[in-house]
Amino acid sequence: MKTASIALALTVTLSPAISSAELTVASPFTDHAVLQRDMAVPVWGTADAGNTITVEFAGQKKSSIATDDGTWQIELDAMPGSATPKTLQISDTKSQLTFDDVVIGEVWICSGQSNMQMGGDSIPEIKALVPKAMNIRRFTVKQSVAFEEQDSCSGEWMEQHPASAVAFAFAYFLQDAADVPVGIIQTSWGSSSLEGWTPRDMTERLPHFKEIMTTFDRDEENRKRITNLLNGPKPWSRKDDIFLRRQPNLLYNAMMHPLAPYACRGIAWYQGESNSGSLEGMLQYEATLKGWIERYREEWGRDDLHFLIVMLPGFGKTAKGGPEGGPESPIAHSWAWMRESQLKTLELPHTSVANTIDLGHLTNIHPKDKLPVGERLALLAARDTLGHEIEAQGPELNRVLRSGDHLIVHFDHAQGLKTIDGKSPTAFWIADQSARWVKADATLKGQSVVLRSSEVPAPLYVRYAFAGKPKVNLVNGANLPALPFRTDRFEP
Known part of the structure; x- marks a missing residue:
């Protein structure tokens, strides 16, 4: 490792307020890094207060002075994409950090729980992409x-495709579309909830x-166990690993906060499976996810x-306590309600939702059809x-x-609407004001259905693919595939 190892050696127990005599740079800056093209690129770290720090890259040379708390930040001007390796050099009056083979392209953070973390070694369609990836x-x-909140995390850029099946498929097809280097920052952990990736100050909004955080703070035994695990031997047992990843806020502190404000698209x-255990959780997800998105945008500026x-x-x-009816039921407390919450994020600008209603598995929460997920992303x-x-x-709709x-x-x-x-x-169901849902006889007519x-002579409402595992065949x-929807506002 080069002199940048100083930045990577900081542990999760370190206080976020750092004042160091040695020059450091944020963890995402290593050899083989990918910098985001066509936008300003912040570079930041720590140094002696009052020291002048200079960053040199791709013909740019910029300087700044470390603040009283020993932090510094410099912003490189926007640069076009380039696969030509370049050197990033950072120096102050006493030392210099040098990172080789740095390229410029499209950078994305891929995060979530187990289906984002899931590898592609057992998926033939994903493995087939590896020899062609570049x-x-x-x-x-x-x-x-x-x-x-931590200022550093452990990791380094590598000239390898992501281990995640979804992240790799996404990067593969994105690289083909963009024709520039693609960098994926993978930060995910199975079983984690949205709240695990949420900054503590969101307690003021949600x-x-x-x-959740009040209960967490009061549980002294729980906090003591976490402390002992952090300070104890590694790797953790599977039981302890699952315990840690299911805590609120703590994943954000260690695995997301150190990345901001690294320039990325x-x-x-x-994610969402861990928040789908109850109807209440699925309905709450809309407000939480929207607030989470807005808060992350503040973090990245x-x-x-x-x-x-x-x-x-x-x-x-399905969630416990709700109506029964099987995986095609339009009234069961299924993942249909979570999908509706996820689709509500489209009310915010600069958001997209990858429709997977035709994918998945009836009983396996970790389906292997990951290639189309990455392709649609x-x-x-x-x-x-x-x-x-x-x-x-x-x-x-x-x-x-x-x-x-x-x-x-x-x-x-x-x-080209067709089946x-x-x-x-x-997967179309209709109802009148009685809210009794009946399977509809559906006919294609141009770009409409x-x-x-005969059971609903005066239909008013439609639910399409609004079920846990609907059988769908409508595409363009x-x-x-067509996005699921409902036109009613009946209480679940």
């Missing part, structure tokens, strides 16, 4: 927790999170930090962040018109 690099954040987020949300795929399990990124004029999503005994559902993104099996569209049923000409 200009992809990864930085994997070591899994850990901390009581306080009442339920305030209750955005964050790809595949970027209103345009893009968020790619992976919709939870098909899965048959890349399509959205190409359209929404690279400006490519492509079809990147499936049919989306535009409006529903009532005409006598039937409903006509009109879609956007419906050019993948040539049969009538499935006509719904009727790009073979992208």
Whole structure:
């Protein structure tokens, strides 16, 4: 390791207030790093207060003075993408840090829980991409927790594709679309909740999170166990590992805060399973995720930090206490409610949701169909962040018109609307004011679908693919599946 090892050697028990006599730079700056193209690139670290720090890269030379608390930050001007290796040099009056083989391209943070962490070695479609992959690099954040926000994390850039199946597939197709190096910062941990990745100050905005953190702070035995594990032998047992990753706030402190404000295009987020144990949790997720996105944008100082949300795929399990009816039921307390919360993030600017309603497994919460997840993320990124004029999503509800005994559902993104099996569209349910849902007879008509049923002579509402594991077949000409929706506002 080079002199940058100073920055990586800091442990999770270190206080975030650092004043060091030695020059350090933030953890994401190592050999083989990928810097974000076409936007300002912050470079930051610590040094003696009052010291002049100089950063040199790609013909730029900029200086700043370390503040009284020993921190410094310099912003490089926006640069075009380039796969040509360059040297990043950082120096003060006493020392110099040098990082080789630094390139410029598209940088994304990939985060979430187990389905983002899940590797691709057992997935033939993912393994088949490896020999063809090029200009992809990864930085994997070591899994850990901390009581306080940390200034550093363990990890280094490597000229290797991400171990994550979803992150690798995303990077592969994005690199093909962008034709520049792609850097993936992987920071994920199975079983983690959204609250685990949430800054503590969000207690001021989210009442339920305030209750969670109040309970956490009062549990002295729990906090003592965490402290003992952090200071004790490694690796942790599986039981202790699961215990740590399920704590609120602590993952953010150790695994996300040290990355800000590293320049990146955005964050790809595949999480939600751990928040789907109850209907209350799934309904709460909308406000939590929206607030979380806005808070992260504050952390990065970027209103345009893009968020790619992976919709939870098909899965048959339902939350306890709700109506029964099986994996195709439109009224069960299934993941349909979580998907609705995830789709509400589209009300915020610079957000995209990758539709996975046609994917997943009835009983396996870790499905292997990860290739289309990564491919759809890349399509959205190409359209929404690279400006490519492509079809990147499936049919989306535009409006529903009532005409006598039937409903006509009109879609956007419906050019070439069809079914993948040539049969009538499935997974449509209709109801009147009684809220008794009946499977609809569905017929394609241009870019719309006509719904009727002899059991509902005057239909008012539609639910499409609003179930845990619906059987869907409706796609557009790009073979992208229609997004699930409901037009009613009945209480679940």
